[in-house]
Amino acid sequence: MRASTIATTFFLLHLLLLYPTATVPAPAISTKKTLQAQPPSSSTTSSTLDPEQLRALQFLHIPTTHDPCTTTTCDTATTTFRHLLSLRLTNCSSDLHLSTTALSSLSTLTSITFLNCHTPVVHFPTSLSNNLRYFTSVNSLQRLTGVFLSRLHNLTELYISGDPIKASGIHIITSNMKSLTKITLSNTHLTGYLPKDWNPNLTHIDFSQNKLKGSIPTSLTRLENLKVLNFSSNNLNGILPDSFGNLVSLKNLSLSSNSLSGPIPGSISAIPGLVYMDLGSNQFNGAIPEFISEMKELKYLNLENNHFHGILPFNASFIKRLDVFKINGNDDLCYNHSTISEDVKLGIAACDKHGMPVLPPPATNEPPSSVDDAGSGGGDDDGEGGGGDDNVEKKNQVHVDRGPSKVVLGVAIGLSAAVFLIIFLVLLFKC
Ligand SMILES: *[C@@H]1O[C@H](CO)[C@@H](O)[C@H](O)[C@H]1NC(C)=O
Ligand SMILES: *[C@@H]1O[C@H](CO)[C@@H](O)[C@H](O)[C@H]1NC(C)=O
Ligand SMILES: *[C@@H]1O[C@H](CO)[C@@H](O)[C@H](O)[C@H]1NC(C)=O
Ligand SMILES: *[C@@H]1O[C@H](CO)[C@@H](O)[C@H](O)[C@H]1NC(C)=O
Ligand SMILES: *[C@@H]1O[C@H](CO)[C@@H](O)[C@H](O)[C@H]1NC(C)=O
Ligand SMILES: *[C@@H]1O[C@H](CO)[C@@H](O)[C@H](O)[C@H]1NC(C)=O
Ligand SMILES: *[C@@H]1O[C@H](CO)[C@@H](O)[C@H](O)[C@H]1NC(C)=O
Numbered sequence: 001m002r003a004s005t006i007a008t009t010f011f012l013l014h015l016l017l018l019y020p021t022a023t024v025p026a027p028a029i030s031t032k033k034t035l036q037a038q039p040p041s042s043s044t045t046s047s048t049l050d051p052e053q054l055r056a057l058q059f060l061h062i063p064t065t066h067d068p069c070t071t072t073t074c075d076t077a078t079t080t081f082r083h084l085l086s087l088r089l090t091n092c093s094s095d096l097h098l099s100t101t102a103l104s105s106l107s108t109l110t111s112i113t114f115l116n117c118h119t120p121v122v123h124f125p126t127s128l129s130n131n132l133r134y135f136t137s138v139n140s141l142q143r144l145t146g147v148f149l150s151r152l153h154n155l156t157e158l159y160i161s162g163d164p165i166k167a168s169g170i171h172i173i174t175s176n177m178k179s180l181t182k183i184t185l186s187n188t189h190l191t192g193y194l195p196k197d198w199n200p201n202l203t204h205i206d207f208s209q210n211k212l213k214g215s216i217p218t219s220l221t222r223l224e225n226l227k228v229l230n231f232s233s234n235n236l237n238g239i240l241p242d243s244f245g246n247l248v249s250l251k252n253l254s255l256s257s258n259s260l261s262g263p264i265p266g267s268i269s270a271i272p273g274l275v276y277m278d279l280g281s282n283q284f285n286g287a288i289p290e291f292i293s294e295m296k297e298l299k300y301l302n303l304e305n306n307h308f309h310g311i312l313p314f315n316a317s318f319i320k321r322l323d324v325f326k327i328n329g330n331d332d333l334c335y336n337h338s339t340i341s342e343d344v345k346l347g348i349a350a351c352d353k354h355g356m357p358v359l360p361p362p363a364t365n366e367p368p369s370s371v372d373d374a375g376s377g378g379g380d381d382d383g384e385g386g387g388g389d390d391n392v393e394k395k396n397q398v399h400v401d402r403g404p405s406k407v408v409l410g411v412a413i414g415l416s417a418a419v420f421l422i423i424f425l426v427l428l429f430k431c
Contacts, residue, residue: 049074050081056105060089061096075108083108086134092117103128114140121148130154133179137163144188146172157182164189170207171195185210186230194236198223206230208254214238216260221246232256232278239263245270254278256302264289271295278302280326285309288333293318304347305329311355312348315339319346332357 049069057064068074074082087109089096096119107127111134121141124132129151137144139162146167149158153176161184167173169192174180182204190207193214202223208230215238216231226247236258245267256278263286264279274295280302288303290313301322309332316339319325327333328347334357337350349357 048081050083050105052105053084053108056102059099059102061093062089073111085109086111086113088113088115089117089140090115092119092140094118098122100125107131110134112136114138116140118142121145124148124151126151133157135159137161139163149173150176153177155180159184160188161186162188168192169195170212171197174199194220194231200225202226203249204228207234208232210234212236216240216255218243223247225249228252230254231258234258236260240265242267244268247271250274251297252276255282256280258282260284262286264292266291268292269294273297276300279306281305283307288313298322300324302326303330307331308333310334311336311351312340312346316341316344319344334358 049067054064054068057068062068068084069082072087073085075085076082084106085108087106090113092114096117098119098121100122103122104125104127107125108131109128110131112132113134113136115136115138117137117140119141120143131154132152133155134157135149135152135155136157136159138159141163144160144163144165146165146169149160149165149167150173152158155177156179158173158177158180159182165173165185165188167190170185170190173185174183174195175197178199179201180199181201183202184204184206186206187209190210190212192212194207194212194217196217196219198220200223203225204227205223206228209232212231212234213236216236218241220229221241221243224246227249229247229250229252232254233256236255237260239262240255240260242265244265248271250271251273252275254276257280259282260279261283264284266289268274269289269291275297277292277298277300281304283306284303285307287310288308292298292301293314299322302324304326306329308330312327312333312335319340325346330348334349334351334355335346340346342350349359352358
């Protein structure tokens with residue numbers, strides 16, 4: 001009766017080798033196309049899934065014409081029948097209904113995954129909630145709540161992306177999960193503050209693309225096993241804790257697109273294996289610390305769109321070593337053109353002899369000669385050059401693609417200098 005929908009529900013292999021397969025016991029029956037329980041017949045070699053679980057799979061539109069234990073992980077039967085350990089539902093049909101009865105039958109599962117499986121979440125039986133170690137929902141379960149998730153208290157990995165979660169804060173979800181090592185709650189509409197209590201065994205935290213507010217708590221920096229931290233695209237503010245460098249295992253750090261401020265803490269120099277650091281689009285300020293260029297593993301560095309100032313403390317060989325380096329959008333920052341050639345397009349101005357940005361900033365797509373123009377300009381020279389030759393100004397304006405406010409300022413200074421000169425000449429003539 002629901003044959004048309006069966007085709008759109010997929011039941012996939014998900015290997016979780018919890019038990020050595022060599023210990024699979026011999027007594028077993030073949031399921032083939034017979035789905036009702038049968039008295040064990042001795043002749044076949046394949047093991048057999050619990051008939052109650054087979055019925056539950058059928059109810060979930062999962063094809064059962066082949067023994068599911070050949071394509072997914074089952075336990076090693078200690079009695080007559082085997083039981084499922086992992087289940088993956090992908091591209092479900094719209095009329096899939098997760099019934100509590102079916103889920104009760106499947107309470108031996110330790111891992112459950114929903115991918116593009118749009119269906120309302122239902123109450124999980126206690127036995128299933130207790131057994132689950134891995135829970136994943138990507139663009140799938142609707143009406144997820146913090147209370148529902150908090151009952152999955154034996155989880156080691158929780159991964160939710162693209163599914164709104166109704167909860168007043170993350171601590172509601174995680175405070176009972178004593179074995180949690182990896183948590184991703186990305187693009188889940190979460191609000192509130194970051195938790196203050198963290199499981200010391202956490203290695204991955206990804207709360208990107210939510211609406212979390214407040215500052216990063218110092219307690220987070222006690223997670224010495226943490227490898228990945230991603231708070232990008234939230235509304236976090238405040239400064240980074242001085243103890244940030246206590247995160248000695250950190251490899252990937254993204255705090256981009258928040259409202260974080262203050263300097264980069266010096267303690268970050270103590271993180272030996274940092275590969276990926278994205279602090280872009282915040283309000284970080286102060287000087288860029290020189291120790292960053294001594295971080296041996298660093299491959300990705302994004303400091304763009306902040307308020308850093310002073311002279312960029314990097315040389316060309318460090319910048320070339322990186323796969324990605326972004327620094328534009330820091331209006332008070334400049335580079336020393338004796339240490340970095342103008343060919344390296346950074347999107348910030350060169351420094352004058354006082355270590356201040358030269359105005360206007362060099363165009364990123366011009367030949368080096370035009371950068372020389374900008375580089376030679378002290379305050380007075382700029383004014384006369386601008387007033388004397390409108391074409392030069394226009395040319396610069398067309399090619400400069402960052403820091404438009406500075407170009408406007410340059411033009412204004414140039415024009416006023418020209419007017420001043422004309423008035424001066426007129427007065428001189430009259431005399
Ligand atoms: C699910 O659908 C997507 C896109 O429609 C497709 O690329 C993918 O292969 C499907 N997955 C399975 C397991 O059929
Ligand atoms: C899950 O948690 C319950 C209650 O906290 C505990 O009794 C049980 O042993 C745990 N189950 C597993 C599989 O760890
Ligand atoms: C952290 O992991 C260790 C070793 O895996 C384990 O002994 C300890 O109980 C865990 N701590 C918590 C709070 O889960
Ligand atoms: C760190 O991020 C990069 C780029 O997104 C990714 O390729 C890499 O696997 C991540 N490393 C870890 C430990 O997750
Ligand atoms: C952080 O999350 C964003 C958005 O989910 C993702 O694009 C980015 O690659 C992640 N960064 C790291 C370092 O994992
Ligand atoms: C560039 O900077 C790095 C790190 O500070 C340093 O080890 C290296 O010697 C410098 N290279 C040159 C050519 O100055
Ligand atoms: C730029 O670098 C050169 C060579 O290292 C140095 O002599 C000069 O003082 C630097 N300029 C500024 C403004 O720091």
